[in-house]
Amino acid sequence: MSIELPESDVPPPKGADEPSSGPTRRTFIATSTAVGGVVVAGGVIGGSLLADPAAAETVRSGQVSLTVNGTRRTVTVDNRTSLLDLLREEFGLTGSKKGCNAGACGACTVLVDGRRVNSCLTLAVRLEGTEVTTIEGLADGDQLHPLQQAFIDEDAFQCGYCTPGQILSGIGCIQEGHTGSPEEIREWMSGNICRCGCYVKIVRAVEQTAGRK
Incomplete structure (x- = not known):
């Protein structure tokens, strides 16, 4: 009874050396890797990205006018700029926090035309003519917003x-x-995560402000 082994499991004849002519498996892999690297570096990178340096450096920007905490502002921004980065980097309103920067934690929540949005996911250039309210715009002088006071209470x-x-x-x-x-x-x-676990008290503060207490 004979058992036919898979080709990879058949041992080479005793005393047989690797063929002297033609590439070995090891040589083939090494050569293919080297050639592939040259194709990527020379063809893809050199051809498509570096062929037109001006295109790579082009940054599209747009002008947007919006009202932030009662003040009308007009700025020119990179079209990729988020509302969160505009508020923090351009306007210095750092109350809105950058947590996950992916819309999952709610730390960046602001109001746009009275509706809450994740500012990290909202493109600034799309907010032409809107009204944005941040935490800095809630108090009236020394008088806190009722929900701010409720959070303290x-x-x-x-x-x-x-x-x-x-x-x-x-x-x-x-x-x-x-x-x-x-x-x-x-x-x-x-949608708003509190790592400290203050959820029960947060709910109470919202209830208090809504007039349920």
Whole structure:
């Protein structure tokens, strides 16, 4: 009875050396890798990216006029600039925090025309003519916004990093009428993450502001 082994498992004849003519498997792999690198470096990089340096350096920008915390502003920005970066880097409004920068934590929440948005996912150039409200625009002089005061009354924060986004989201939640119960508030505030775990007190602050207490 004979057993036929797969080609890769058949041992070479005793005393047989690798062929002296033609590329070996090792040589073939090494050569292919080297050639591939040359193709990528010379063909793709050299051909498509470096052939037109001016195209690579071109940055498209646009002008946008918007009202931020009651002040009309007109700026020219890179079309890729997020509202969050515009607020923080251009306007110096650093209350809106950059957490995940992917719309998952809610630390950057602001109001645009009264509706809450994740400013890290919102392109600034698309906000022509809108009104933006950040945490800096809530207080009236020394008079805090009712939800800001409620956060203090209920001790609804610890480290405070998420607090600006929580407050703006809470205001949006109240304006949208999603405060019928603690469960409803939790549901509609679920996009705002508090790493310190102050959720119970945050809900109480929103309830207090909505007039449920």
